Amino acid sequence: DDQLTQSPSSLSAFVGDRVTITCRASQNIDTYLNWYQQKPGKAPKLLIYAASSLHSGVPSRFSGSGSGTEFALTINTLQPEDFATYYCQQSCRTPITFGQGTRLDIQ
């Protein structure tokens, strides 16, 4: 199975900061990497697909990069509504797998 390791597991930041979350795959997954945002009590929402493509309606302050085994999600100019948990997901092969999540808290 393709293991995904996110780092950090949690971080605190201020409104207006720029933050980066990384996701490392145990095998080459090309660019079959997606990012999701989840707020407490809500279903996850797709942010980024194919490593760097912005999903419809997602603000441009979100961006993704990477290929192969190393990926990153960057949020520029953090807004209050961005404080949530973020997950990466590989869709290169089944079983589909998720990272363990990164909790982003307001400082």
Next chain:
Amino acid sequence: EVQLVESGGGLIQPGGSLRLSCAASGFSFRDYAMGWVRQAPGKGLEWVSVIRDSGRTFYAAFVEGRFTISRDNSKSTMYLQINSLRAEDTAVYYCVRTAPYGTGWYGKNDFWGQGTLVTVSS
């Protein structure tokens, strides 16, 4: 507007069975792979299963033959039959639409239902 509405969750005793349903609307259901993702209380997301538009099915290893995913295109509805329930199956089960990109058939989970809670306890 794409909508996915899950139902069928509840409190069930260990060893019991349950059938979850996902009613879809707002898109051509038969043209998409559909799947399930679960989340245990306070834990991360865990992929469960997917059924392709062709009807081919895939499962996570932990299913161990206990789950069966199916679909009825005439009703735009997907199902997950869960047998031999265990305490560790307690989770919110999300229905997801799968939309391909590139040469990959799975792609992304671009729409999610609100989830249905399954609690396995005596």
